[in-house]
Amino acid sequence: MTRKPDPKRPDRRFETSIQIRAAREHVWQALTEAREIARWFAPDTEAEPRAGGRMVWKWGDAHTWTQTIEAFEPGRHLRTRYDSGVADGQGGMRPLFVDFHLEGDRGVTTLRVTHSGFGPESGFDGEFDGISNGWPVELRSLRLYLEQHRGTDRTLVWALRRTKAPQEQVWARLVGPDGLAAPDLTAVREGERFAIVVPGAGALSGTALLSRPGREFSGIADDFGNAWLRIDCERHGDSTHVWLWLASYGQPEAKVKTFRAAFERLLDRVVEASAPPATPAARRAAPAPLTAEWRALLERTPAMLDAWLRTLPAMWLECDEGPSTWCALQVLGHLIEGERSDWLPRVRHLLEHGEGKAFPPFDREAGMRRGPRTVGALLDEFAAARRQSMRELDDLRLRAADLDRKGRHPEFGAVTLGQHLATWAAHDLTHILQIARAMGRSLEGAVGPWRAYLRVVREP
Numbered sequence: 243m244t245r246k247p248d249p250k251r252p253d254r255r256f257e258t259s260i261q262i263r264a265a266r267e268h269v270w271q272a273l274t275e276a277r278e279i280a281r282w283f284a285p286d287t288e289a290e291p292r293a294g295g296r297m298v299w300k301w302g303d304a305h306t307w308t309q310t311i312e313a314f315e316p317g318r319h320l321r322t323r324y325d326s327g328v329a330d331g332q333g334g335m336r337p338l339f340v341d342f343h344l345e346g347d348r349g350v351t352t353l354r355v356t357h358s359g360f361g362p363e364s365g366f367d368g369e370f371d372g373i374s375n376g377w378p379v380e381l382r383s384l385r386l387y388l389e390q391h392r393g394t395d396r397t398l399v400w401a402l403r404r405t406k407a408p409q410e411q412v413w414a415r416l417v418g419p420d421g422l423a424a425p426d427l428t429a430v431r432e433g434e435r436f437a438i439v440v441p442g443a444g445a446l447s448g449t450a451l452l453s454r455p456g457r458e459f460s461g462i463a464d465d466f467g468n469a470w471l472r473i474d475c476e477r478h479g480d481s482t483h484v485w486l487w488l489a490s491y492g493q494p495e496a497k498v499k500t501f502r503a504a505f506e507r508l509l510d511r512v513v514e515a516s517a518p519p520a521t522p523a524a525r526r527a528a529p530a531p532l533t534a535e536w537r538a539l540l541e542r543t544p545a546m547l548d549a550w551l552r553t554l555p556a557m558w559l560e561c562d563e564g565p566s567t568w569c570a571l572q573v574l575g576h577l578i579e580g581e582r583s584d585w586l587p588r589v590r591h592l593l594e595h596g597e598g599k600a601f602p603p604f605d606r607e608a609g610m611r612r613g614p615r616t617v618g619a620l621l622d623e624f625a626a627a628r629r630q631s632m633r634e635l636d637d638l639r640l641r642a643a644d645l646d647r648k649g650r651h652p653e654f655g656a657v658t659l660g661q662h663l664a665t666w667a668a669h670d671l672t673h674i675l676q677i678a679r680a681m682g683r684s685l686e687g688a689v690g691p692w693r694a695y696l697r698v699v700r701e702p
Contacts (some may be wrong), residue, residue, distance in 0.1 A: 255358035264388040282387035401505035407516035443504035544625035574620040580625035592649030
């Protein structure tokens with residue numbers, strides 16, 4: 243059934259424009275080339291720059307936006323099409339369109355963006371609200387990149403949490419004295435100065451760009467090499483999403499890493515502080531003490547590996563203990579695969595099937611067959627996967643009695659849930675030790691007589 247137009251409620255579109263001190267060809271490249279897009283917009287991008295080509299914008303595990311290029315007129319007009327979440331009544335989904343029109347010369351380009359196809363139905367409301375608030379921010383990010391950092395890769399630090407707490411309460415915690423210490427942040431207007439404090443990392447200050455009371459702030463942190471700062475707190479369905487974003491250009495890796503870890507810790511505190519008080523029933527169903535202890539170890543492994551491995555020379559990342567052994571990069575691939583198909587999946591399997599159905603086999607080397615990836619990409623992927631595992635583990639609300647529930651391992655036979663969770667923690671420690679041994683063995687010939695006292699260089 244085809245929807246009939248309602249003259250009283252016409253289809254909606256969002257339009258905005260921005261002037262950028264950059265040549266049209268450079269703006270066009272920033273819109274159509276994957277590496278350029280990743281320098282100001284989606285951190286992971288695929289692009290086939292041609293009419294009929296595919297465009298994919300991806301923000302980690304949070305969101306993937308896949309489109310088809312409908313119009314491709316270099317330097318003038320780009321149009322993409324994608325499916326909305328609203329059915330078209332004919333077995334498909336209603337299409338939405340994004341048009342980018344470029345005009346100007348003498349090194350100044352006017353970019354006009356039109357996002358169209360939104361019907362009057364309430365099913366479009368959430369997405370229309372999202373893009374209406376999103377494009378003005380993203381285009382300012384594009385302007386910052388082209389005017390001040392063109393041709394430079396960015397280093398992106400961002401953290402995301404979800405909570406059932408009200409948006410207003412989460413925002414108040416985020417900007418309050420125990421958060422960013424900037425309660426008046428959204429009262430700062432574009433062009434005015436702002437300052438925040440990230441506990442454990444330091445202060446950031448600069449020029450405000452956009453602010454929406456109780457919801458969002460973005461600005462240029464000029465004391466961090468004119469980095470792009472974005473703070474967001476939005477309601478999605480029945481939960482609040484809160485995230486911190488810092489896109490920097492040419493900053494020291496150690497300095498960036500400090501903010502990465504600080505963002506994670508801060509949002510954990512904000513979400514925990516915003517959670518409603520536990521009811522008596524919820525307190526009775528709180529995680530078992532041993533589970534909480536194992537979780538404390540598991541949640542720290544990604545940060546520990548990140549601090550250790552991210553900036554190491556390649557020789558340390560690629561050394562192993564000999565034939566049929568693994569290097570640090572291979573260990574990371576294995577750890578990622580464990581998050582995907584071993585630990586939490588087997589917890590759920592045990593809770594559902596008990597001893598009646600054995601765990602599906604786990605392919606220990608599957609993660610190494612996914613193609614080469616940089617150590618940074620592997621660390622980021624492992625951290626995101628482990629955070630998701632920890633959230634899902636908490637959602638199970640395991641009790642002490644649950645640790646004695648039994649499942650069936652394909653090799654060992656009957657095992658308990660407690661044994662499985664303890665093995666998860668021991669598995670982390672095993673591979674941390676494995677990485678250290680591989681590095682130690684590479685030093686065996688260099689330490690001379692001290693070899694007798696250094697087990698790490700001589701024992702497999």
